[in-house]
Amino acid sequence: MEELKEYFNIAVRNIKTRSLRSFLTILGIVIGVFLIISLLSLSEGLKSTINQQLQAMGGEMVMVMPGSDEDFLTSMMFGGAKLQREDIEAIKKAEGVDKVLGFSYTGAVVRYKEESKQSAIAGYDPWKEGLDILNIFQGWSLDSGRWPSKGNEILIGSQIADGIFSKEVKAGSEMVIKGRKFIVGGILNSLGNKQDDSMIYMDMAIYQDITGEKRGTAAYAMVKLEDGLDENQVAENIEKALNETRKRRSGTDEADFSVITSEKMGAIAGNILGIIQMVIIAFASIAIIVGGIGITNSMFTSVRERTKEIGIMKAIGAKNSAILLIFLFEAGIVGLIGGVGGTLLGSLLAKAVEWYGQVHPIFYFTASVNLGLVVFGLVFSFIIGCFSGVLPARAAAKLKPVDALRRHE
Amino acid sequence: MKEPIIKLDNIWRTYQLGKTEVHALRGLSLEIFPGAFVAIMGSSGSGKSTLLNIVGCLDSPTKGKVYLKGKDISLMAESQLAQFRGEILGFIFQEFNLLSNLSAIENVMLPMIFQGVSQEQRQKKAKEILVSVDLQDRIFHEPGELSGGERQRVAIARAFANSPEVIIADEPTGNLDSVTGKKIMEVLTNFHKKEGKTVVVVTHDAKIANYAEQVINIEDGKIVENHSAAEEYLWKN
Numbered sequence: 001m002e003e004l005k006e007y008f009n010i011a012v013r014n015i016k017t018r019s020l021r022s023f024l025t026i027l028g029i030v031i032g033v034f035l036i037i038s039l040l041s042l043s044e045g046l047k048s049t050i051n052q053q054l055q056a057m058g059g060e061m062v063m064v065m066p067g068s069d070e071d072f073l074t075s076m077m078f079g080g081a082k083l084q085r086e087d088i089e090a091i092k093k094a095e096g097v098d099k100v101l102g103f104s105y106t107g108a109v110v111r112y113k114e115e116s117k118q119s120a121i122a123g124y125d126p127w128k129e130g131l132d133i134l135n136i137f138q139g140w141s142l143d144s145g146r147w148p149s150k151g152n153e154i155l156i157g158s159q160i161a162d163g164i165f166s167k168e169v170k171a172g173s174e175m176v177i178k179g180r181k182f183i184v185g186g187i188l189n190s191l192g193n194k195q196d197d198s199m200i201y202m203d204m205a206i207y208q209d210i211t212g213e214k215r216g217t218a219a220y221a222m223v224k225l226e227d228g229l230d231e232n233q234v235a236e237n238i239e240k241a242l243n244e245t246r247k248r249r250s251g252t253d254e255a256d257f258s259v260i261t262s263e264k265m266g267a268i269a270g271n272i273l274g275i276i277q278m279v280i281i282a283f284a285s286i287a288i289i290v291g292g293i294g295i296t297n298s299m300f301t302s303v304r305e306r307t308k309e310i311g312i313m314k315a316i317g318a319k320n321s322a323i324l325l326i327f328l329f330e331a332g333i334v335g336l337i338g339g340v341g342g343t344l345l346g347s348l349l350a351k352a353v354e355w356y357g358q359v360h361p362i363f364y365f366t367a368s369v370n371l372g373l374v375v376f377g378l379v380f381s382f383i384i385g386c387f388s389g390v391l392p393a394r395a396a397a398k399l400k401p402v403d404a405l406r407r408h409e
Numbered sequence: 410m411k412e413p414i415i416k417l418d419n420i421w422r423t424y425q426l427g428k429t430e431v432h433a434l435r436g437l438s439l440e441i442f443p444g445a446f447v448a449i450m451g452s453s454g455s456g457k458s459t460l461l462n463i464v465g466c467l468d469s470p471t472k473g474k475v476y477l478k479g480k481d482i483s484l485m486a487e488s489q490l491a492q493f494r495g496e497i498l499g500f501i502f503q504e505f506n507l508l509s510n511l512s513a514i515e516n517v518m519l520p521m522i523f524q525g526v527s528q529e530q531r532q533k534k535a536k537e538i539l540v541s542v543d544l545q546d547r548i549f550h551e552p553g554e555l556s557g558g559e560r561q562r563v564a565i566a567r568a569f570a571n572s573p574e575v576i577i578a579d580e581p582t583g584n585l586d587s588v589t590g591k592k593i594m595e596v597l598t599n600f601h602k603k604e605g606k607t608v609v610v611v612t613h614d615a616k617i618a619n620y621a622e623q624v625i626n627i628e629d630g631k632i633v634e635n636h637s638a639a640e641e642y643l644w645k646n
Contacts, residue, residue, distance in 0.1 A: 315506075317495015319487075320487055401467040402462045
């Protein structure tokens, strides 16, 4: 055991002696581990963000949105084409459809007292009936105030009430959106995801007035089905109705809308997350390989530089195992120091993203750094260090003392 | 009768240089007895360093047997041989061969680490040896801060660290001026006399050979003369 401690000390001293080279090798590992930790933490965050978004949209409703299935995520995140009045009418008429709720949203500057902030505003059509549907089927409930009944009354999410402005927004307060005064009718309880909690909800007609969007259109439609019907069957009916309307209107039969049932939504989410995981693993693998090659390269150079030293140690009684251990310790320590640096920087980046997500009203992104990930980063970098050091260490240990002593490099 | 501590039996060492075979040692046999002070002499390229490497178990012969304390070293595994080398042999090189990033005392302690000596004992013994070679003020200095003579004294201290039975010195004064060289040889001779250790020195310098009790001259990989210093003195006069 004492021997191991001494070999460890020799390894530490070797790292210190070649400080610049050690620093550069460590830097390579820091970058590799930083990439791995930040990518993994951000991907975890992305996963939970997407899950939240999908859960918020799902429930017992069927979603209809413009754009094909493939563009589903793009239209969800960035908006774009809109459902037209004829489309919404066609959905309403489809067999098995009970209610259709049109929904649009955009960013706007909102002023409360003397403070102006960027926030998201959303319009629902129909407004009053829509609120009932959201209340019953999506679990919306009031924290304070009342459900809006007048045109200039709005409903705000829990984050808008407490978090964005320096002063808490209370029911009955006045807010100015795009130059128009509104009264906060009610404040919602948290809806379980930050996007919904950071929105200001209003009647679609007023939303379209202040944003200039075309009347009768919607970014997407939430469809409530008649009781006891198969959602896939109704989705098919909606698709058929929309296809006929679109064919009549533009003469093409191209399906440029998506009807998403909860089953389909789950499958899409699974695919997206699968792709994300694959990309993350690919990036992480590249980072690992680059970092590992860095250590191997540095250790091989070190073996060449110190061939004579190895010869001396062997001449004075060092066994092959001693030389092997000294070099392995050296590689492992380099890996571990790189791992500590990389994990620290990766976690800092993730925390910075998380912090930005908390203070920014419409940036819905989180990152997840947990103890498991930190431990993984450290253990992993140490193992990579040792693994990359095996070949050079074996090469060093196998040197014949007489050959090693003869070298003058 | 005493058993030889080192015995070489019909040793051949052949190097392959491209397509040419170079015989550095040609069927050389030799016996060195415990407590002897032996000088191996020869001109450059005579094979004396190759012989020293084989005697010191740093190299293995192409043909023939090497016995150290009666044991055939060709039958030993690499790790066994390293252990044996550290225990029985102490090396002094022409170029000192100290580890530049270790202090004098750490260099002396290094062979003891490989023999599993405890830290406390290591420190005590290394200090004692360094004091005995008059380096008490240089204990914590690194080789770069020491003169040539001081470095060689550290190397001698390191060679004696594990109290080996044989000291092998390759041109120990080769890189030193004559006054320092003389001092180094005195240190080596004192150790030999006081501790009764076997010393094998390779040199091309006749003055150094004068310290030896047995002189072996080699030429073209063969022993051409092997006699005691007294015999040599008699022959010359």
